[in-house]
Amino acid sequence: MKYQWILFDADETLFHFDDFQGLQLMFSRYDIDFTNDDYIKYQSINKPLWVEYQNGTISAKQLQHNRFQSWAEKLQVSTQTLHNNFVTAMADICSPLPGAKELLSSLHGKVKMGIVTNGFTALQEIRLQRTGFSEYFSSLTISEQVGIAKPDKGIFEHALNAMGQPEKRQVLMVGDNPHSDILGGLNAGIDTCWLNSNGQTQPEDITPHYQVSSLAELQCLLSEQ
Secondary structure: OOOOEEEEOOEOOOEOOOHHHHHHHHHHOOOOOOOHHHHHHHHHHHHHHHHHHHOOOOOHHHHHHHHHHHHHHHHOOOHHHHHHHHHHHHHHOOOEOOOHHHHHHHHEOOEEEEEEEOOOHHHHHHHHHHHOOHHHOOEEEEHHHHOOOOOOHHHHHHHHHHOOOOOHHHEEEEEOOHHHHHHHHHHHOOEEEEEOOOOOOOOOOOOOOEEEOOHHHHHHHHHOO
8 A cells, every 4th residue: 555654534534523413412411402592603603613712822722711611601511611512512422434444444454644733632532432333443532632723734743653664655644624733734744635525626725635425435536645
């Protein structure tokens, strides 16, 4: 195989990430019916915070605090409590994307695999355990722990260092977000594969080495390498 290492994003690359469903479950445990309007308001705060986080202008803790601040005041609990409850709810509804198990199983023993994610530590670890995916990965790099988020090449440099500094030409980054996963991989000088399962238009200034529409298609692509 051409690659010795394959790095994966987590959310919407290996795992479903339905935060609306997760928020509904979390707030139902407070006897609150979290509506679509509530979600729109939440996202109006959450989305800009993620941009700031990926740009390195706020920390993971600031993101976690700010997006739940108004709800914490309403419920008279701490923002940390709500963040923890959200992680628990997301873990309770977690499921792998179609083809994830088959892909990882087919690659296991042939290449080394790692995860590079901007997601938060607690959720990543719980999901890997519950899905049985832990055994597949030799490296887990989480922005919350590193203090740098994709697309900054620093998080990839941290991952490559933990991986024993393999040759960059032997490393492939796979992810669904062109602005963090693909741009980040390109910034780090490694090959990239965009999992474009929703038929998005490719950004003009970001060109992945490969593009696939499903994990099954990626499995076929890698089997031919």
